[in-house]
Amino acid sequence: MAKVLTPRAENYSQWYNDLVVKADLAETSAVRGCMVIKPYGYAIWETMHDVLDRMFKQTGHQNAYFPLFIPKSFFSREAHHVEGFAKECAVVTHYRLKNDPEGKGVIVDPEAKLEEELIVRPTSETIIWNTYRNWIHSYRDLPILVNQWANVVRWEMRTRLFLRTAEFLWQEGHTAHATAEEAMEEMNRMIGVYADFVENYMAVPVIKGYKTDKERFAGAVETMSIEAMMQDGKALQAGTSHFLGQNFAKAFDVKFANREGALEYVWATSWGVSTRLMGALIMAHSDDNGLVLPPRLAPIHVVMVPIYQQAAQIPGLVAALQALKVKLENRGLRVKLDDRDTVKPGFKFAEHELKGIPVRVALGPRDLAAGTVEIARRDTLEKQVVDMQAAEQVIVDLMEEIQRNIFVKAKAFRTAHTVNADTYDEFKAALDGGNFVMAHWDGTSETEELIKDETKATIRCIPCDAPEEQGRCIRTGRPSARRVLFARAY
RNA sequence: CGGGGUGUGGCGCAGUUGGUAGCGCGCUACGUUCGGGACGUAGAGGCCGGAGGUUCGAGUCUUCUCACCCCGACCA
Numbered sequence: 001m002a003k004v005l006t007p008r009a010e011n012y013s014q015w016y017n018d019l020v021v022k023a024d025l026a027e028t029s030a031v032r033g034c035m036v037i038k039p040y041g042y043a044i045w046e047t048m049h050d051v052l053d054r055m056f057k058q059t060g061h062q063n064a065y066f067p068l069f070i071p072k073s074f075f076s077r078e079a080h081h082v083e084g085f086a087k088e089c090a091v092v093t094h095y096r097l098k099n100d101p102e103g104k105g106v107i108v109d110p111e112a113k114l115e116e117e118l119i120v121r122p123t124s125e126t127i128i129w130n131t132y133r134n135w136i137h138s139y140r141d142l143p144i145l146v147n148q149w150a151n152v153v154r155w156e157m158r159t160r161l162f163l164r165t166a167e168f169l170w171q172e173g174h175t176a177h178a179t180a181e182e183a184m185e186e187m188n189r190m191i192g193v194y195a196d197f198v199e200n201y202m203a204v205p206v207i208k209g210y211k212t213d214k215e216r217f218a219g220a221v222e223t224m225s226i227e228a229m230m231q232d233g234k235a236l237q238a239g240t241s242h243f244l245g246q247n248f249a250k251a252f253d254v255k256f257a258n259r260e261g262a263l264e265y266v267w268a269t270s271w272g273v274s275t276r277l278m279g280a281l282i283m284a285h286s287d288d289n290g291l292v293l294p295p296r297l298a299p300i301h302v303v304m305v306p307i308y309q310q311a312a313q314i315p316g317l318v319a320a321l322q323a324l325k326v327k328l329e330n331r332g333l334r335v336k337l338d339d340r341d342t343v344k345p346g347f348k349f350a351e352h353e354l355k356g357i358p359v360r361v362a363l364g365p366r367d368l369a370a371g372t373v374e375i376a377r378r379d380t381l382e383k384q385v386v387d388m389q390a391a392e393q394v395i396v397d398l399m400e401e402i403q404r405n406i407f408v409k410a411k412a413f414r415t416a417h418t419v420n421a422d423t424y425d426e427f428k429a430a431l432d433g434g435n436f437v438m439a440h441w442d443g444t445s446e447t448e449e450l451i452k453d454e455t456k457a458t459i460r461c462i463p464c465d466a467p468e469e470q471g472r473c474i475r476t477g478r479p480s481a482r483r484v485l486f487a488r489a490y
Numbered sequence: 491c492g493g494g495g496u497g498u499g500g501c502g503c504a505g506u507u508g509g510u511a512g513c514g515c516g517c518u519a520c521g522u523u524c525g526g527g528a529c530g531u532a533g534a535g536g537c538c539g540g541a542g543g544u545u546c547g548a549g550u551c552u553u554c555u556c557a558c559c560c561c562g563a564c565c566a
């Protein structure tokens with residue numbers, strides 16, 4: 001059997017393939033760089049989707065859907081966007097197949113060439129803003145607060161399961177506003193929603209901040225991100241929110257009449273998170289026994305395992321577990337009674353741990369006689385035997401406790417791996433030790449690039465809460481007003 | 491697209507100087523087991539990624555090709 005590696009290992013992909021795929025989350029498909037998300041993995045995504053969707057609606061957003069195909073010419077409209085997305089896209093050039101005259105299956109019909117190529121969306125700003133032109137005429141039409149759940153395609157040169165697949169699922173919010181202030185508020189609000197979700201549901205602490213010029217989204221005036229630390233000390237960008245200024249409105253000629261009757265260009269934001277969040281979830285919490293899922297996102301909260309020697313013992317055990325199951329379900333928990341008689345209890349234990357199910361309940365003849373039940377928690381692997389009567393409350397309390405504990409653990413890990421560096425040597429040593437490094441930077445893209453070339457570290461963000469502090473750039477010695485977050489990143 | 495590496499039963503791998511494929515896990519059947527991935531016995535399962543070449547004979551040598559993995563460039 002393949003060795004199970006931790007995400008701390010150098011070769012994290014090995015860990016992914018051996019552990020995560022065994023945990024039934026995903027596998028790579030026959031299509032280059034794409035992934036098949038298996039049912040259990042998709043159940044996690046569905047839960048994430050549902051929670052986020054509720055949060056978007058609570059902040060006044062509505063869902064809509066725009067086409068998968070975008071005319072190539074749309075990408076020529078916004079100069080910076082062209083820079084960022086003119087490359088690495090899937091392009092549709094023909095619309096028909098025909099039988100191979102040589103009898104070898106089918107070929108692309110050369111007669112069926114499209115007049116204008118279609119791009120499979122890598123992101124939807126262009127087609128959405130082209131549409132918004134028809135939706136917006138007056139300040140009364142604003143704001144437009146729309147979100148889309150969709151798949152997008154980016155023909156990445158190198159793909160990684162969950163973190164960078166050629167096709168991925170995501171949501172993209174695209175909002176239109178009458179003023180720059182309102183759009184900037186929206187950008188801030190949505191990065192806040194993401195931070196809330198990732199910290200309070202995924203139990204992964206994040207650092208919220210602004211991207212530098214170099215790392216900013218193509219076409220954005222300002223980009224905010226949340227950055228999470230994985231167990232190998234590397235950073236993962238978990239979500240972004242952009243203030244697009246009037247760039248796309250100008251590119252697609254979207255104007256509105258303001259209260260004074262004057263025409264103005266519309267202000268825009270866009271924001272998104274993707275199935276990459278599943279990668280973050282996995283890499284932030286898992287251990288050598290498999291996944292560790294936060295209760296708020298676990299497809300199954302509690303799994304029950306009856307333990308017996310003879311078949312005659314089964315009905316009594318199952319009846320007792322069923323009774324507890326109903327109580328737990330009435331408390332809002334998703335419970336699975338694993339009464340398979342084809343595998344042994346030890347096998348089930350290992351399998352459920354691999355899947356990260358937060359709590360396991362085991363009941364055997366000894367428990368039944370004593371009126372007790374064994375309750376095991378996935379995060380610490382601790383077991384306790386409690387009275388059957390007390391089990392319901394103990395398990396309900398454990399959900400909150402596990403949710404809290406894994407967040408605290410992840411946060412403590414990050415704290416222990418975040419250091420200040422004041423010299424370049426300190427900086428490099430800290431990076432090699434798998435740390436987030438807070439350091440001074442002179443504010444130029446040239447220095448940022450230089451540091452990246454020399455150390456592979458990038459500025460993940462300028463944290464929102466970074467205090468003013470006079471200092472000198474670790475690389476050039478030029479003055480700096482605050483520390484920024486450096487890390488090696490996925 | 492550059493630089494490395496790997497392709498052999500479902501999975502992980504071995505296969506010597508070329509001689510006609512093996513191991514572990516898994517799978518099937520039966521029995522004993524069942525409180526942390528059980529054990530025994532008996533089975534099933536592979537034209538060795540693909541195409542060509544050398545040879546009496548190729549998993550092995552050779553040419554081409556394809557796929558996947560890792561490191562870069564690119565990126566959520």
